[in-house]
Amino acid sequence: MRYLPITDADRSGMLQAIGAPSVEALFADVPEGALLAEPVDLPRHAGEFEVERRLSRLAARNRAAGAGPFFCGAGSYRHHIPAAVDYLIQRGEFLTSYTPYQPEIAQGTLQYLFEFQTQVCLLTGMEVANASMYDGATAAAEAVTMANRVTRRSKAVVSGNLHPHYRDTAATLARFQGFALEAGPPMPAGGEDLASRIDDETSCVVVQYPDLFGNISDFSALAEAAHAKGALLVVVVTEIVALGALRPPGEMGADIVAAEGQSLGNAMGFGGPHLGLFAARTRHMRQMPGRLCGETVDADGRRGYVLTLATREQHIRRERATSNICTNSGLCSLAFTIHLTLLGETGLKRLAALNHAGAVSLADRLGARVVTPAFFNEFTVRLAGDAAGAVEQLAGEGILAGVPVSRLHPGAGLDDLLLVAVTETTDEEDLAALAEALS
Amino acid sequence: MAVRTYYTREHEWVRIEEGVAICGITDYAQTQLGDVVYVELPEVGAEIARDGEAAVVESTKAASDVYAPVTGTILAVNDRLEESPDLVNESAEDQGWFFRMQIDDEGELDELMDEEGYQAFVEELD
């Protein structure tokens, strides 16, 4: 077996050195009957070519986005990933390294995390960011529990236009941690009144920007209303490229930003792995979940980086930790930061402008059927009939037309709504094809 | 009234000055912790029962709870620790105090150790 270098000769020599008669003898502590005498009932080992062939056949049974016009979004977006990103993240010193607990030989990881945290702060307009989390949904759920800790309250008011997977992820924690999560009904055209739902028990208000239906709105007044009641404003972003074009949540008074960072550097990959971004205010730094990288000096006085404020984390605080999380999305955050470094100030703004221009172009063609008044690169279209049926039919014609709202809000009476996303990978022909198909 | 200092088995000290308790962690505790990097202090006005969690002291490797040695109300906290947590290392039983408390029941003090008792307690630990 190509990955296992111990030879039969090695094995017998080593057993002799140990003083054991056989490898099996080393498993003597396994209870009677539980040690299997034979391999389990699964196929035997296979060569590289054979494995690749079998998996390629499975891959071929999926319709890749690049195969035709593609308009799916709703929390996972198709963007172009520069070739350098994928090359660099596969360097073995990044790919096969561990969490940087030994900073002397992990400065590569630590420095990019420090740069990553800075980029996330700049994009979101926030003061402090962590080294990433599992995904946007878990980041949002952690934002709610952090708001509970900061305010010592236990009721979250959640926008009906928050992505239902995010809402449900937070609801799972609410159920088991015993706090309240009050989510409103979806309002595809926006106009939700959240301020009136905030009371003295509210720990936070959770909104999405742009929201599930693509709406963008100014949360400054909501932030003030929340703060007046002692509650925090949590802003969720599922399409981080939007912040290349939009006012950042930090400028609107957000206390926590929980975002999905997949759009930069990371493939859609059927929904994972993605990466959660988490940013907050300095005054709440010690209540933040997840890893933090900080700058310091070494014994020779040279600038270097370490994981810091680790006492918040599970391996020190054990049952008193801020969260049970012990993983970030290391390699995904590396892809994110490399992509964003390549883009830079000008590149990101141009990329965001391209996305918006494409969406506007499509919206203009669809006219009054567009439900969303203001949007970035994704909006909601009202169809004449069932959107899921239309999507299925168009898939048969080679067009992945978007995400039917009923997929995320089943039984909510929104079956005629379709979420449509346009990115820089969507070209003029794609736009024309969808406009025609929906007409 | 003379100044009296008491000690707990959790390595906190309490000094009574004019009927008010000033509390912190002992010099022994700070050497065990190593470099103190952060102290989370209680809110002024908080009422804390004896042995209730009153503060958290963090070094780079550990976070330890600090318990109220007696039942009472927090009157003031040492704001200087926010900027200079190193005061706990440099002057644990003076400049590095944590909080001042109004004591509910002075009788509770009788259950704590005096300096001599605490020294003997620490020697047994080493």
Added chain:
Amino acid sequence: MSGDFHDTVSGDLGLRIEEPPIFEQDSPGALGVDWPETEAGADRLGGLARSGAIGLPSLAEPTVVRHYTRLSQKNYGIDTGLFPLGSCTMKHNPRLNERVARLPGFADIHPLQPESTVQGALALCRELQRWLTVLTGMPGVALTPGAGAHGELCGMMAIRAALDAGGAANADRKRVLVPDSAHGTNPATAAALGFEVVSIPEDGRGRVDPGRFEALAGEGGVAAVMLTNPNTCGVFENDIRRIADAVHEAGGYFYCDGANFNAIVGRVRPGDLGVDAMHINLHKTFSTPHGGGGPGSGPVVFSEALAPFAPVPRIVGEDGALRLEEANGQAFGRMKAFHGQMGMFVRALAYMMSHGADGLRQVSGDAVLNANYLLRKLEDVYSAPFAHAGPAMHEALFDDRALKDTGVSTLDIAKAMIDEGLHPMTVYFPLVVHGAMLVEPTETETRASLDRFVAIMRGLAERAHDGAPLTEAPFHAPRRRLDETQAARKPVLRWRGAGE
């Protein structure tokens, strides 16, 4: 600069190159990606267009590639050398796994495409589930947890849900028994869900004392036990069935932390030991890369009793007509967006298929053989507290008694290993022994590599006793010891320009 070097003007030393943060390499006007400017037209941003600069630096592609290449060269990876990090299973990461995960049919598909267009992806998930159920002997699988700790959360939520479904009488079941040697995530997970953590002391053999356990379980209110097996002392809990019986008899469930599954994969099925739920770190046992700290993937396998409570989504239906089920009466809820870490599933399945049932059996056998070999070759110079409490499993645990009176600590040995071109082992964990050094060589090391490791470790022990300045090590790494106190007292968590 210290050590044996002459100072240089740049701070560079031959191939070791100092690299400033990207923010100090800003070259306004430079572009790393060529996107065209958009023609000015009416926007539909509702008056929310960003004004002013974001503050991102501008660098061209050559500068960017050089930056990250230089950063990578300051890192140690499995590709660099032996990575004996106990409880972390740092084994070889096959590149085939990277190649297949990047096939457009897996990487370039959207989680909410029509199910009819992703039958291959769903079939792959189904196939991964099959491998996991056969290897563990447990019938249920939840694929979605994003990492090991997330898997723990998933397993313990299922346990809470099952207890709640058992009626109001179970509401008081809050005690979760956790050995002192457990990973920190175990008590953190239990506490996060409102359970009360009850510590089980280690018995002197690196194991849970079954009699003591039975007594604790008998005190009532038991929700679960959380046990790692093989445990973090590097030994197998040989009384595991008694423990399982005791917790079941007390009306609780058995959660097994699967972090150390590499020691038994293909040889022992946790389902045969009475386990009710166990997470599997695909990035450990099945070699999806650690990637400098993630992404992980932590599927959870469930016993018959807990399977109905597994989270959504679930994959249902027949091959060719597979569907994602989003709601189910007893499912406890959703753990994250979409359907799990697909990219990790592809890598893990490629790894499993490459090894097959026979190869996976060899994985655990060689992993255990290698650990015992190191234990035997080092136990005369590094004290091994449980070396005679039965064979080691895939890790060898040492403590710092042998270093007593040298003035050299476990940390110093770890840092001195860096100068020898090794990654340190896990140190100061588990907490139940003093100055712990937990060594996990894994099965992908050659005997020559193990012998070299032994020679280095013996040499370090000798130097510790000879008074070598190990307390200052490392001398030759990209950085010497870093000031963690300063980092924590005055946190600097982002780059700021002069005057910012």
